[in-house]
Structures are given as structure tokens and as C-alpha cells.
Amino acid sequence: MRRAFLVPLVVLCGVSTPHARGADVHGIALVGGKPAPNAVVWVEAPNAPKEPGPRPVLDQRNLDFFPRVLVVRVGTAVAFPNHDRVFHNVFSFHDGKQFDLGVYPTGTVKHVTFDKPGLSRLFCNIHPQMSAYIMTVDTPYFAVSDANGSFTIAGLRPGTHTYRAWRPGAVEITGSWTVESSRSLEVRWP
Amino acid sequence: MDRRELEKSGSPVAVRTAAALLFFAVALAPVRSYGQTPTTELDVTVGNSTEPARAAAVQLRVFGNAIAGWQYYAEASWAQQWAPRESDAFGSGYPYDKRVRPAEMYVERTLLKGRYLAGVRAGQFRTPFGLYSRSDQTYNGFTRAPLIRYGSYWALSSNFLEDGVSVVVGTPRLVVEASAGIPQDHDQYRRRTGIDSTIRVQAAVGDIVVAASHIHTQPPAIRRFAAGSAVFTGIDARWMRGGVQLRGEWIDGQAFGGTRTFGGYVDASVHRPAMGPVTAILRAERLDYEAGRFSSYPRRYVAGARVRLSSVAVTQINLVHQPTDVRLGGLSAVEFGLTISLRR
Numbered sequence: 404m405r406r407a408f409l410v411p412l413v414v415l416c417g418v419s420t421p422h423a424r425g426a427d428v429h430g431i432a433l434v435g436g437k438p439a440p441n442a443v444v445w446v447e448a449p450n451a452p453k454e455p456g457p458r459p460v461l462d463q464r465n466l467d468f469f470p471r472v473l474v475v476r477v478g479t480a481v482a483f484p485n486h487d488r489v490f491h492n493v494f495s496f497h498d499g500k501q502f503d504l505g506v507y508p509t510g511t512v513k514h515v516t517f518d519k520p521g522l523s524r525l526f527c528n529i530h531p532q533m534s535a536y537i538m539t540v541d542t543p544y545f546a547v548s549d550a551n552g553s554f555t556i557a558g559l560r561p562g563t564h565t566y567r568a569w570r571p572g573a574v575e576i577t578g579s580w581t582v583e584s585s586r587s588l589e590v591r592w593p
Numbered sequence: 594m595d596r597r598e599l600e601k602s603g604s605p606v607a608v609r610t611a612a613a614l615l616f617f618a619v620a621l622a623p624v625r626s627y628g629q630t631p632t633t634e635l636d637v638t639v640g641n642s643t644e645p646a647r648a649a650a651v652q653l654r655v656f657g658n659a660i661a662g663w664q665y666y667a668e669a670s671w672a673q674q675w676a677p678r679e680s681d682a683f684g685s686g687y688p689y690d691k692r693v694r695p696a697e698m699y700v701e702r703t704l705l706k707g708r709y710l711a712g713v714r715a716g717q718f719r720t721p722f723g724l725y726s727r728s729d730q731t732y733n734g735f736t737r738a739p740l741i742r743y744g745s746y747w748a749l750s751s752n753f754l755e756d757g758v759s760v761v762v763g764t765p766r767l768v769v770e771a772s773a774g775i776p777q778d779h780d781q782y783r784r785r786t787g788i789d790s791t792i793r794v795q796a797a798v799g800d801i802v803v804a805a806s807h808i809h810t811q812p813p814a815i816r817r818f819a820a821g822s823a824v825f826t827g828i829d830a831r832w833m834r835g836g837v838q839l840r841g842e843w844i845d846g847q848a849f850g851g852t853r854t855f856g857g858y859v860d861a862s863v864h865r866p867a868m869g870p871v872t873a874i875l876r877a878e879r880l881d882y883e884a885g886r887f888s889s890y891p892r893r894y895v896a897g898a899r900v901r902l903s904s905v906a907v908t909q910i911n912l913v914h915q916p917t918d919v920r921l922g923g924l925s926a927v928e929f930g931l932t933i934s935l936r937r
Contacts, residue, residue: 465656465664466728467632488703488712488761489726490802492833496866505800506833509703510710510765528833528864530728531907532634532934 425560430588431552432568438552441472442570443538444590445545446559446580454543458482461525461535463491468525468535470547472571475517477541484512492528499523499539522569536571556588566590631657633937638732640683640930642913646676648683648930652696659700668696668727679745682928685738686731686751688780697727697754703761710768712761720753721772722791722806723829723842734872734899736911736928739842739858740880740891744782744813747848747882748856749825752780753810755789766797776811784811784823803830812849821850827857836864848882856880862899870901874911889920897928907932 432442456476462469464486475481485491485507493513494503499521504513506529517523517539527533538545546554548570563581568590580588636652650672659665674680674689688694699716719725723742730738730751737743744750757774770793776784789810796803806827812819825846832839843857858878864871876895882888897911909930917923 465632465658465666486703488701488714489728490831492838494836496836501866503835506797506802506831506838508765508768508795508797508802509712510705528836528838531733531901532936534904 425558426582428556428559428582428588430546430554430556430590432548432554432570432590432592433552434570434573434592436591438548438550439570439590439592440548440550440552441470442548442552442554442568442590443472443474443540443545444548444554444556444566444568444588445474445538445540445542446556447565447567448542448544451543453478456543460484461537463487463493463527463533466530466533468527468533471535472538472547473535474538474540474545474547476543476545477520477539478516478518479539480514480516481537482512482514485509490529491533493525494528495523495525495537497524499537503528538569540567631655635935636732636932638683638930638932640736640909640928642680642682642736642926642928644676644680644682644924644926644928646674646680646682648672648674648689650683650687650689652687654696661702662704663700663702665700667698670694670696681737681743681745682926683736683930684743684752684780685733685735686727688752688778690780692779694779708764710761710763710765714759714772715757717754717756717777718759718772719751720749720755720774720791720808720810721759721770721793722749722753722808722825723793723804723827723844724831724840725751732907732909732930732932734862734874734897734909735860735876735895736897736909736930737893737895737913739876740878740893741842741844741854741856741858744778744780746854746880746889746891747813747852747884748854748880749808749844750778750780750782752778752782753784754778768795769793770795782813782815785814787811800834801830801832804828808846819849821847823848825854836866838862852882852884854880854882860895872899872901873897874899887920889918891918891921892916905934907934 432439460482490506492506500517500523502515520539520541523537525535544556546556548554561582565579567577569575573592634654638650640648652670654668656666670687671693672687672689673691697718699714699718701714703712738751740746741748742751754777755774756777759772761770773790791808793806808825810823812823825844827844829842839861841859845855856879860876863873874897878893881890893915895913900908911928913926915924
């Protein structure tokens with residue numbers, strides 16, 4: 404019953420710009436009818452070919468992580484540069500990828516490869532108010548919603564897909580969706 | 594040594610000249626933009642000690658990216674303590690004087706060019722001596738500042754603030770930080786006005802960070818007999834790995850002419866996965882203040898925990914034992930603090 408209640412709505416709107424291998428799918432994430440920023444949305448594709456992707460960065464600046472929510476594909480190395488004058492010590496103990504980068508100064512960068520799917524909660528051992536999330540997914544089709552709740556998943560092939568969505572402080576939701584012209588994906592939490 | 598004599602000595606002038614040159618070099622460098630939005634933090638803390646003492650404090654800070662690659666940081670604090678006699682309980686980094694005070698307010702920019710870095714900070718900032726940053730000393734599990742960082746022990750103070758300029762040059766693993774400024778302390782042990790300077794050299798090797806600091810500053814304004822200069826040299830070190838942090842500071846110098854203050858502390862914080870929201874803390878410290886019949890030799894031992902109750906609430910519990918000193922007496926206390934932190 405709860406699961407059925409959480410199944411997101413699918414509404415008409417927009418698939419745009421046919422990609423060489425698929426289309427760019429636009430969507431919006433909502434919570435209680437309002438835009439949900441920092442929502443991670445991904446489409447399952449466990450057998451998708453491995454291709455080199457962008458090199459993601461989780462910056463440490465102004466005693467904060469930026470971005471606070473990052474999504475990467477399994478096997479991706481994330482850079483953790485320190486751009487503050489003070490030391491930082493990024494660690495993840497709870498679940499997902501577990502690591503401790505030790506203390507390191509401004510101007511230095513450390514890397515962590517996220518090698519299995521799941522959510523990693525990151526903190527700084529020196530600055531307890533710093534926190535961030537890295538969601539590792541086994542698919543090349545993913546996005547994070549912006550301040551308006553909008554997101555774009557690039558290069559999705561035509562057909563019916565299973566998608567999943569998560570945002571900080573909420574349960575993960577899932578549903579199916581068919582890529583069609585002029586249809587967008589709407590992910591909705593109650 | 595008064596201000597004119599100090600300027601004749603050359604070192605503050607040299608520091609200020611170097612700071613001015615670096616300031617313009619950094620300010621005119623190419624710009625890189627970042628998408629990070631401004632951050633606002635509000636901390637509210639209440640505490641109780643069986644010493645006895647009670648305290649309440651509020652800090653509001655705003656920080657983020659300004660223009661042309663500069664970052665800004667502004668903080669104001671208000672705090673009050675209720676105690677039948679002077680106590681340093683909860684005085685870990687803000688003055689408890691019932692007034693709204695500006696704390697740190699500065700702009701800074703750091704440039705990285707190949708293996709080298711340079712940075713400048715201008716405004717009001719914590720005196721860059723030893724483990725001086727706010728996050729190193731305030732509400733980090735310990736309810737009291739170290740003995741060497743509380744003014745009434747005739748040493749340094751975590752409440753030392755400077756109006757001036759601080760510059761850093763070096764590489765990420767070896768950096769020199771120098772500052773020149775005018776004391777702007779807000780607590781009752783504030784220093785006299787005048788030019789002062791600090792220099793700090795820091796090296797990082799693996800997970801170990803070691804540094805040496807030197808400060809030449811003004812003596813406390815609290816007493817007429819406190820003449821001459823306050824001069825301290827210190828070393829500090831920190832190691833952190835796997836949720837375990839060990840660190841320590843040692844200083845030697847004088848708070849004013851004719852005295853000597855030396856001492857330091859070592860402390861540990863442990864947060865292993867099996868400990869859940871609990872971070873255990875331990876500290877041992879000593880301080881020797883040699884001033885004839887006014888000498889004192891306090892020692893202090895602290896054990897406690899920092900417990901994260903929720904995403905916004907943290908509590909600190911400390912057991913504090915300070916053996917009896919001929920002049921200062923002794924102390925055994927249980928202290929409890931609760932901090933609510935909101936960040937937007």
C-alpha cells in the first residue's frame with residue numbers, strides 16, 4: 404500500500420533533442436507539490452556499456468561540501484579537493500563506500516573510487532557541520548535535480564524503463580516510465 | 594616596547610610590506626567562479642557545570658563566495674555566564690560578557706599555481722598562532738579552552754582577535770603564514786592596543802601536521818603592572834586517521850615583562866564506526882606561570898564525550914579535574930553542554 408502510494412506520477416511534457424544513442428529526458432522532482440532540489444534520479448541499465456564519463460569533484464570550500472549531493476556511476480573516482488585554509492578530514496563510516504582520507508591541507512586533492520552501488524554519507528572529522536551524500540549507481544543514466552527540482556537524464560534509449568529516485572531525508576522510490584516524445588518524468592514524494 | 598620601538602625593529606613593517614605586495618598580487622590574479630551559495634549558521638549553546646557555573650551562548654555566522662574569487666566570513670556572538678566566582682567553563686572561544694560582539698569578519702582569497710599557493714586574509718580574524726581556528730577550539734567536545742588558551746592563566750587566549758592582514762605562501766605541504774594587526778580582543782583579558790605580529794610555519798607529512806609559531810604582541814590591559822611585551826613561541830602537532838585524532842600544543846614565553854609562562858596539552862578524540870554518534874575525548878595539560886610569589890602551576894585532566902543527538906543537536910559531557918594549586922585552588926566538576934546548530 405505504502406509502495407503504491409509512493410509510485411510517482413508520469414505526466415506529459417518533454418523528451419527533447421534526440422541523442423545519437425537516445426534522447427535527453429527532462430523531468431522534475433517534487434515533494435508535497437513543491438520542487439525538490441538535490442533529488443537523485445536514475446534509470447536502471449545494469450548492462451549498459453562502460454564509457455569514460457566526467458571526473459566528478461566534491462569540493463570543500465567555505466567549510467562546506469559542494470555539491471552536497473553527488474551521483475556517480477560504479478567505478479568512478481571522485482576528487483576531494485580542499486579549498487579552505489583549514490584542514491579537512493573527509494570520511495564515510497556508515498554505509499556505502501567506507502573510507503577515511505585523513506587530514507589534509509588546502510591545495511591538495513584526494514581521490515576515492517566508488518566501486519559498489521549505494522548511498523555514502525560523508526562528513527568531516529574536524530568540522531561536524533559539514534555533510535554530503537554520494538549516491539553510486541550502476542547505470543550511466545542519472546541526474547540530480549537543481550534548485551527548481553528540474554533534472555535532465557542524457558542519452559536514454561527509447562522504451563520502457565525502471566527508474567529510482569532518492570533525496571536526503573526521504574525514502575527511495577521507484578517506478579516505470581516509457582520514453583516518448585514530449586513526455587517528461589515527474590518524480591513525486593508525498 | 595611601545596609601538597614606535599616595535600616599528601623600529603623592522604619585523605612588523607616587513608610583514609606589512611610583504612602582505613601589501615601579496616595582497617595586490619592575489620587580488621589581481623585571474624578569476625574562477627564557483628556555484629556555491631552563501632551559507633548561514635546559527636549555533637545556540639546552553640551549559641551547566643557543577644563548579645558551579647551556567648552559561649548560554651549564541652553565534653551567527655555568514656560565509657560564502659564574494660566577487661572575483663574572494664571569500665567572505667562574518668560572525669557575531671553573544672554569551673553570558675552565571676557563576677559565583679570567575680570560571681573558564683564553556684569559555685572555549687568566545688567572550689562571555691553579555692554583549693553582542695563581532696567575532697571574525699574577514700575576506701580572503703587563496704590562489705593555487707602549480708605546486709604553489711598564496712593567500713591573503715584581511716579584516717578581523719583569530720590570531721594565527723598554534724591550533725587557532727574556531728573549529729579547533731570551540732564546542733568540539735571540550736567545554737573549556739586549554740589552560741594555555743585562556744587569558745586568566747597569563748598565557749594566550751582563544752579569544753585573541755586581530756584587525757589586520759594575514760598572508761600565506763608556500764606549497765600545500767609546507768606553508769608560511771604571517772600576520773600583522775592590532776589586537777581586538779573582546780574579553781576581560783584583552784590586550785593593549787598596538788601593532789603585533791605572528792609567524793607560523795607548518796609542514797604536513799602524510800597524516801602528521803607539525804608547526805611552529807611565534808607571536809610578538811601587546812601585554813594584557815587588565816593590570817597596570819603588566820608592562821613590556823607578550824612574546825610566545827610554540828610548537829603544535831596533529832595526527833588524524835580512521836576517526837582518531839591526536840594533537841598537542843606547547844608554548845614558552847611571557848605574558849608581560851618579568852614573567853615566564855610555559856606549558857601545553859595533548860588531547861585525543863576517537864570516533865570509530867562502532868561508537869555510533871559518540872566521540873570520546875581525553876585531554877591532559879599543564880601550565881607553569883612563574884612570577885615570584887604570584888606563581889601558579891595548574892594541571893588539568895579532562896575526559897568526556899561529544900554525542901550527536903540529531904542532525905542539529907550535539908551534547909558535550911566533560912569530567913574535569915584540576916588538582917589543587919597553592920594559588921588557584923583545585924577543581925573537580927561535571928559539565929554538560931547542549932548545542933543546537935542550524936545551517937542554511
